[in-house]
Amino acid sequence: MPVPELVLIGAxxxxxxxxxxxxESLLDYMMTDQIFVEGSNSEEVRHSPKYRLCPKDSQxxxxxxxxxxxxxxxxxxxxxxxxxxxxxxxxAIKKLIEDLKDLYDVxxxxxxxxxxxxxxxxxxxYSKEENRISLNLFFLMTDNRRAVKEVLDTVFxxxxxxxxxxxxxxxxxxxxxxxxxxxxxVRFASGLTSDYISFxxxxxxxxxxxxxxxxxxxxxxxxEGV
Amino acid sequence: MIxxxxxxxxxxxxxxxxxxxxxxxxxxxxxxxxxxxxxxxEIKRAFLVWFTTGQTPKExxxxxxxxxxxxxxxxxxxxxxxxxxxYARNPEEAFNAxxxxxxxxxxxxxxxxxxxxNRLLDKYSIKREAPPENTDDIVS
Numbered sequence: 001m002p003v004p005e006l007v008l009i010g011a012x013x014x015x016x017x018x019x020x021x022x023x024e025s026l027l028d029y030m031m032t033d034q035i036f037v038e039g040s041n042s043e044e045v046r047h048s049p050k051y052r053l054c055p056k057d058s059q060x061x062x063x064x065x066x067x068x069x070x071x072x073x074x075x076x077x078x079x080x081x082x083x084x085x086x087x088x089x090x091x092a093i094k095k096l097i098e099d100l101k102d103l104y105d106v107x108x109x110x111x112x113x114x115x116x117x118x119x120x121x122x123x124x125x126y127s128k129e130e131n132r133i134s135l136n137l138f139f140l141m142t143d144n145r146r147a148v149k150e151v152l153d154t155v156f157x158x159x160x161x162x163x164x165x166x167x168x169x170x171x172x173x174x175x176x177x178x179x180x181x182x183x184x185x186v187r188f189a190s191g192l193t194s195d196y197i198s199f200x201x202x203x204x205x206x207x208x209x210x211x212x213x214x215x216x217x218x219x220x221x222x223x224e225g226v
Numbered sequence: 227m228i229x230x231x232x233x234x235x236x237x238x239x240x241x242x243x244x245x246x247x248x249x250x251x252x253x254x255x256x257x258x259x260x261x262x263x264x265x266x267x268e269i270k271r272a273f274l275v276w277f278t279t280g281q282t283p284k285e286x287x288x289x290x291x292x293x294x295x296x297x298x299x300x301x302x303x304x305x306x307x308x309x310x311x312x313y314a315r316n317p318e319e320a321f322n323a324x325x326x327x328x329x330x331x332x333x334x335x336x337x338x339x340x341x342x343x344n345r346l347l348d349k350y351s352i353k354r355e356a357p358p359e360n361t362d363d364i365v366s
Contacts (some may be wrong), residue, residue, distance in 0.1 A: 046318075046322075048319075085337070085338065086337055086338040086342055086343060086346055087346055089337070090346055090350060094350075112353070112357055113350070113352045113353075114352060114353045114354070114355060114356055114357065115343065115347055115352055115353070115354055116354065116355050116356045118355075119355065119356045122356050122366070123366075124366065125359070125364045125365065125366040126364065126365050126366070127357075127364050128365070132357075134356065134357050136356065137352065141336055141337050141338065141343055142335065142336055142337055143335050143336075143337045144335075158366075161365050191365070192365065195253075196365055197254070198366075199300060199301075199366070200300050200301060200302060200305060201248075201250060201254055201258075201305060202254070202257070202258060202261070202305055202308055203299075203301065203305060203308065203309045203312060203320075203323055203324065204261075204308060204309070204312040204316075204320070204323075205257070206323075207319070207323045211365060212365075
């Protein structure tokens with residue numbers, strides 16, 4: 001076989017391999033939703049039977065909802081955000097954060113907003129050493145309802161961690177506005193100290209530890225019907 | 227039964243791997259090994275195959291695609307097996323937790339142009355990357 005034909009066949013094989021790889025990647029991309037062979041695609045997340053709101057926390061939820069709805073006027077908050085431009089959304093979230101700092105009586109908390117497309121799994125976090133909430137704005141800048149709601153969920157979730165820490169620190173003084181049942185502080189203590197379990201380490205342990213259950217449930221109650 | 231004997235034999239290798247390679251605390255490693263012991267037999271077998279040979283399940287395991295779970299969730303190999311066992315025991319709860327935001331299904335189109343986003347990040351001094359994580363400190 002002449003050399004040019006061999007070269008052509010070789011080139012065709014390389015191109016073929018590249019095309020097949022690309023098709024595989026595309027199929028893989030299209031199937032990303034299917035970690036589970038069978039599973040509901042419902043966005044509805046139900047409350048955990050393991051969690052009950054105490055009276056102080058019912059008030060916490062009620063006042064959080066009041067601040068949230070006041071921030072967005074007559075519209076439902078997620079709809080309001082989706083109807084805003086990018087800068088409007090940013091300003092609205094910053095304003096909501098300032099209002100929540102007042103409501104939760106955590107004036108010294110630092111807020112670090114960032115926009116990280118690559119680290120999209122990290123919606124936010126709370127650092128107790130630095131008393132700082134970090135919040136990824138990546139999802140806020142999309143036109144996806146679920147993503148925008150996730151930003152609000154993260155805001156209330158991370159603020160709750162800050163309040164948990166504040167409750168724990170105020171356990172002896174009893175003067176903190178949101179101090180609740182005495183055993184809550186003890187229950188927060190085990191998660192906010194060295195026993196904290198990260199999602200990456202053990203997803204079930206992470207999900208069911210009390211500090212996460214509490215933060216998740218509170219955010220869920222606050223965002224009911226938004 | 228036989229899997230538990232194998233795990234007992236490999237106990238220190240597994241614990242060593244968890245602590246040295248994956249940076250688990252002593253307490254965390256012990257907790258995880260106890261969970262591995264209690265896994266459903268087919269998941270435990272798959273875990274042992276992976277730990278011994280490095281081969282990961284190609285077919286769905288108890289209704290979960292291991293490869294995709296590892297790729298799209300922030301898990302390591304060991305916690306991926308733990309997640310599958312969780313899903314096998316408590317599918318609704320595990321599904322809720324493991325279906326949390328995924329870029330591809332959740333992000334959707336940006337609400338504005340890349341240029342506008344960059345302008346806003348500069349205007350409001352917003353960083354373009356997450357702050358460094360101190361795993362002993364951050365709760366998320």
